[in-house]
Amino acid sequence: MLDALSALVTETVGDAARGWDVAGEIPLDVLRGLGAKGVLCAEAHPEFGGLGLSGTDNGALTAHTGALCSSLRSVMTSQGMAAWTVRRFGDKAQRVEYLGRLTDGELAAVAFSEPGAGSDLAAMSTRIRRDGGEIVVDGTKTWITVAAYADWIVVFGRYEGGGAVALVPATAPGVKVTRVPDPLGCRAAGHATVELDGVRLPEEHLLAVTGLPVVMMTTIALTYGRLSVAWGCVGILRACVEAVARHAGQREQFGKPLLQHQLVARHLAELYAAERTATFACEQASRAWDTGSPEQVPASVLAKHVAAGNAARGAASALQVLASSAATGGHVVERAYRDAKLMEVIEGSNEICQLILAEHAASTAG
Template sequence: MQVASDALGLTVSDRDIHAAACAFAECAVAPHGAAIARDDEMAPEVIGELQRAGLFGMNLSDAQGGLALGPIAIGLYHEALGQASSAVRSILTVHGMVCEALNRWGSAEQRARWCVSLAHGDAIAAFALTEDGAGSDVTAIGAAAVDGGSYYRLTGRKLWVTGGQLAKVFLVLAKCEGEDVALLVERDTPGLDVEPVSAMLGLRGAMLGNLNFRDCAVPRSQRIGATGLTVGGVIATALDFGRYTVAWGAVGIGRACLEQSMDYAETRSQGGKLLRDHQLVSALLADMIVGVRAASLLCLHAGRLRETKDPQALWETAAAKYFAASMAAAVASSAVQIFGARGCSSDHPAQRHYRDAKILEIIEGSTQIQQQLVTRLRYASL
């Protein structure tokens, strides 16, 4: 059963893109979703499918070898991928974050060096921000870049980098003489060690890695933007794209849980009647239906504002991420409840969605950070 996604204000073109995204996700990604999570490893054939479909270049231009998709199309693909495998979606999210920052703040030479490879997926990018004592508070970053003239000497440790085991280039935030600096660091840089991270609660198979930088020589030409306030723009650009795509991915989780739960409630009998006819189960389904619909509308509205470059898009994106992530966690919890013991078993999709949804309440700004951000940005927009 497919829960209708029409009547959400999608244009004919949007609906065509959504259909294509769903078809791709269903054929190329969904069959691998359970195994990716079970084995905690990304399937190489899925990466190949993403490359062939050009999805690593969703937000890059035709001239750069990308698909040049608009915000709504990007969102619809992330929704479809989130429904099939949140781990796969997360790889494209962080890759897209680096592409977005590079396109907005990188030099012409940097874009020429990287964008075609990034668009084709020949080089996968990852975003390295979080540390043991820094995440939401980027002012607490401890990674240090010492200015050596034509090179920076980078030392420090970054944690839980999505795609860290796959990436060929990392966008790294560090401190240089008290100011922020954003550096593109290539994986084969001497002194860089990638430590695999496994058995996380959710997003298993997203190939997380901890990065250890030991006096890495990073050419000054690989710095994005100037130090100081400009670097704040680099990070904000990346995180804004991340929040937007995570919000759509959360809608995908919610939609998967809703469809599976409605199918089950329509066939499973308890006490002589279908689950759907039990009032308390019906109430759970009603909340799931409304939650998914509301989150879809928030994401679509944020996308429309992003298409027109409306300044309101910033806080509307934060609002969409806040609501959609919370919705996904609640809907996934209800799905497990409806399936009962089945939903708790290791081979059932409900438990995978439940674990993945919780992660979405934390990454790219936790629920609590989003609440603060929504309020602050809304006041700023008045």
């Protein structure tokens, strides 16, 4: 099935990724088409209309997509994380209802970040409260990937003594979605600010009244997101390896191909090593995810940290080799350079990943 899904993504993207990046938009029918085939959240269980891919195969599909278009891969990450949130925190009826929608072409964004809560999600101030048979959601979420396309915003917030998730229709009264203008990278991923002003919904839209602190709930959701972003970075690295190998093998300076200049060859060697180590870290984390090992949490952070750093350095290196050939808007390596830098910021920045890894190392040492 993985080969068929990869072929479908290749065929769908075709040569459009550059145009999507320049325009800052992926046509909605493309996203709905892939969504309705289950490709955007391919791990969802067949019982709920999904394809039931393993985490490892879904990772390979995510890397394949990331090599073609990081904006589309970002949509895949959000949709997959939304599906995982419903699966993890929803009851049976909610899984049937919402996973059915997400595998049927409806699109979802996942909203943690706020103006005062980026790295520090414990500072989140969005509130979800009950009022009679309804829930009411108030808050502002920033930089929410896919929000500009989404039918659903999966909103994390404070609820009574802990946290909860509200499934908010993007068209509900009190919801205002405003596109982030001119983002640095993943330009067609539909980033937006989402303002929620007294949004009233039936209580069936409330997930996870478990008493868990909101930051613990975000960690559970982000384990999926981190692994997905990590695989996306593997895709960026693969696209860079291919572009550098092709260009440096063909372009001649000083009477021979660039690749025969050892300082250029070193760039390719380092890129290749970066792609391989990121892949190994992702494969190890996906195996932990697939077996339900508790190692999946630190392994996903490790994979994300290694893959994002490697992708940012690797894309810079690829741009150095392609030089003026890649220095125009939307070129695959120019996109990689911008997109990869943002991967060091999101889903737990480099520094936040380092803090988590240091804590893990300290707790497991000796």
